[in-house]
Amino acid sequence: MRNYMHWDYDMHGGDIYSHKIKHDFSININPLGLPLGAKIAYLRALKKISNYPDQKCRGLTDALSKKLGLAVEKLVFGNGASELIEALLRAERARKILLFAPSFTGYERAVKACGAIPLYFYLNEKEDFAFGESDFDRLNDLIGREKPDFFILTNPNNPNGKLFNTKIVEKIIQLCNKSEVKLLIDECFIELAVPEEALQNKTSSAGVYILRAFTKTFAIPGLRLGFCICPDSEAATALKAALPEWNVSVPAQEVGLVLLKSGNYLPRARALICQEREYISAELKALGFKVYNSDVNFILFKDDFGNGAMPSQVGAVAGGGNQNSHAPVDAPLPTSLLQKKILIRDCSDYEGLGSGFYRVAVKRHRENRRLIKAIKKVREND
Secondary structure, eight states, X not given: OXXXXXXXXXXXXXXXXXXXXXXXXXXXXXXXXXXXXXXXXXXXXXXXXXXXXXXXXXXXXXXXXXXXXXXXXGXXXXXXXXXXXXXXXXXXXXXXXXXXXXXXXHHHHHHXXXXXXXXXXXXOGGGTXXXXXXXXXXXHHHHHHHOOSEEEEESSOTTTOOOXXXXXXXXXXXXXXXXXXXXXXXXXXXXXXXXXXXXXXXXXXXXXXXXXXXXXXXXXXXXXXXXXXXXXXXXXXXXXXXXXXXXSOHHHHHHHHHHTTOTTHHHHHHHHHHHHHHHHHHHHHHTTOEEOOOSSSEEEEEOTTSSXXXXXXXXXXXXXXXXXXXXXXXXXXXXXXXXXXXXXXXXXXSTTOOTTEEEEEOOOHHHHHHHHHHHHHHHHHX
């Protein structure tokens, strides 16, 4: 039997299988949980699981097309966002892919799976990992020097949860168009942010893909459902060809149809997230942690008393491979919380971060209080 090292669990969120977990703060899903109507739809879908799913997701695609006011031909559904990311990189035959650092760790995995090279643009920790007007010259220089053919922009960014200013996104789109760089804007959390941003200006741009996920928005990570808005029908056809057959299950399609009619569910979730995010942030700051401003349902914070130090890179590094030379190390806070059956995300494997960086999801108040209480006990024992 494989000997699983204890740090395996925290190098990606959601591993509740290696240990007994009561409260999982490592995954960032809607704290309201799955709506009742979607649960009923799932149970009804069980009657249909002896049938193959609709390979074209016709009902779901038509409903989403009407909701967003976009052509059916531009929409592609997948078994979660991760499947769509890798399929898109394969469809585009991308060879050099530009990523912000830090950003979602799954990109690097997808890039390497496609045999491509990751390039990194390091965001400044002193600026809360934000991207501003002053960064454009550096980004322009990097694109001109390294000539990537694909760029992934996460909005809001993960793990720090900050939305990019709308004008900044527009300028990045213009820069990519000028440089003939295809762009994927990953908006898997944007519907949980305030304010929720519109799609129209971005979907009208050539060479721009937009990714969204029911998984995070509606708390269905175990069911898996995401979609990509492609720049045109030809791009959508190529993406579909890179996906497995019957990749979206019958239950996922049935539940998705109901979730598109979720009414005031998302406004309620956004209100809860705003309130509870402020509570967690204030409590963490009071405990002496460095807390980074977030616009969404997760919070990045740093233990300045730990053994982690920021990497010195502020430019771009090409050639792939993690520029953090350390291997995963013991993380006192996650390990201590694990003993209390609480799981948080150790962010030491994020490119551009180091040990001592952690991320927690925003949940309902009762759970958030338990998290803070547990961290306080850990602090008292330090």
